[in-house]
Amino acid sequence: MNSTNTAPKADDVPLVVDLDGTLVNSDLLIESAFMVAHTSPHSLLGIPRWLGTGKAKLKAELARRADLGIADLPYDKRLIALLEHEKANGRTLILATASNEKYARQVAEHLGLFDAVLASDEHTNLSGQTKLDALRDHLNGGAFDYAADHDVDRVIWRHARRAILVNGHSKLESRVRDEADVGQNFVREGGDWRTWVKALRVYQWAKNALIFVPLLAAHEFADAVTVSMAVAAFVAYSLLASSVYLLNDLVDLGDDRQHPRKRERPFASGRLPIAHGVLAIPVLLIVSVAIAAFLPPLFWGVLAIYYVLTLAYSLGLKQLALLDVLTLAALYTLRIIAGGAATGIDLSFWLLALSMSIFLSLAMAKRCTELLVMAEHSGDAPLGRGYIATDLPMLRSLGTAAGYASVVVLALYINSPDITDHYSHPVRIWLLCPVVLYWISRIWLKTLRGDMHDDPIVFAARDNGSRVCVLLGALIMFMAI
Structure with missing residues (x-):
């Protein structure tokens, strides 16, 4: 009897991953604000003016003034392990985040896992429907799986092939299961x-x-x-x-x-x-x-x-x-x-x-x-x-x-x-x-x-x-x- 060893076929549907609350157990906008408070408290006086121009402007100005310790961020090790497995199998990984592009690119460079980075810049806050539009444009309308943690991501999960929940609360999980096909659910650890x-x-x-x-x-x-x-x-x-x-x-x-x-x-x-x-x-x-x-x-x-x-x-x-x-x-x-x-x-x-x-x-x-x-x-x-x-x-x-x-x-x-x-x-x-x-x-x-x-x-x-x-x-x- 002849036998052949066939390697598992890579999933040809890209896996898109959110950053704040998902890839890292933190919020980089808030972190950058507190970093500015730590290093340059007087700069906080500019927040109302920046926010008046738009949230994207606020994120850009804070990112310009705050250098976060990217290597020391609290990454979700469970999700990292999944991404490393998928990357080893040849799957395309995309980091899509509402965080400023400075931090997104630094995180992608540090991890060395992502094939593309979509993030907020000085003019565009890449969140919710705006992120969905950017993903569709980047993928030419193709299918994708999406890993995220927040209610604002539901509009994206509805159009994803499969939803992956990371650190989401139980009510969010219930809502998402009614609207999308949920693959994996990484429950938040240690918040009692x-x-x-x-x-x-x-x-x-x-x-x-x-x-x-x-x-x-x-x-x-x-x-x-x-x-x-x-x-x-x-x-x-x-x-x-x-x-x-x-x-x-x-x-x-x-x-x-x-x-x-x-x-x-x-x-x-x-x-x-x-x-x-x-x-x-x-x-x-x-x-x-x-x-x-x-x-x-x-x-x-x-x-x-x-x-x-x-x-x-x-x-x-x-x-x-x-x-x-x-x-x-x-x-x-x-x-x-x-x-x-x-x-x-x-x-x-x-x-x-x-x-x-x-x-x-x-x-x-x-x-x-x-x-x-x-x-x-x-x-x-x-x-x-x-x-x-x-x-x-x-x-x-x-x-x-x-x-x-x-x-x-x-x-x-x-x-x-x-x-x-x-x-x-x-x-x-x-x-x-x-x-x-x-x-x-x-x-x-x-x-x-x-x-x-x-x-x-x-x-x-x-x-x-x-x-x-x-x-x-x-x-x-x-x-x-």
């Missing part, structure tokens, strides 16, 4: 509530417990009204902080994708659509302001200062050496001030000085950690920061000095009327000094050994040694009452 908890950095809300410090220092924790005001301030502050965290992550997308750990953040990795992050920012801000409406006006002022200072940090101050760590220390101290503003409790000068000193030390430990991580990963300085590797010894010296200075301030605080008026045995509080001295030394030892988390506060919350120090501190304060 746990991913949102990580994106909102709920674990960072522990920092806002500083709002309760004035309450505890003044021994007002038995007053239900005062406690409820502090709790409301905590919630408002936490929601506002999360809105800023989202904004910070969107501004830092390019830098985070080159960081060994931050690349796994929900937006940088593509597990959450960045458009959802853009919508969540004002929602969190509005809810925060609504809660703050029930608190004293002074709290509103502190909340506004915190928001403006955090925005300034996200958009520029974090790139300025030393100013960045001073800003971080100020942001922590503002939490204590917010607690006093919400409850009407007067704050001690020594308490604020103690806060600035200890948090300046922790901010410098954070920067040292980033320098060590990036040096180990690539030998470079932290991306988007104003430091270089040789700054590490100076940061270490300044950080440890600030930490030890906080112990001196604590000693002076213990001897102030703010302490002696509230405790029967204030001399016992002196035992806090060696505890804090040990804790600061431990933080810096862990930092320079490379054992520190990106954020020393988060590390301390998970560190058993730090927990023991907190328990000892609480015991000492109880013994002094």
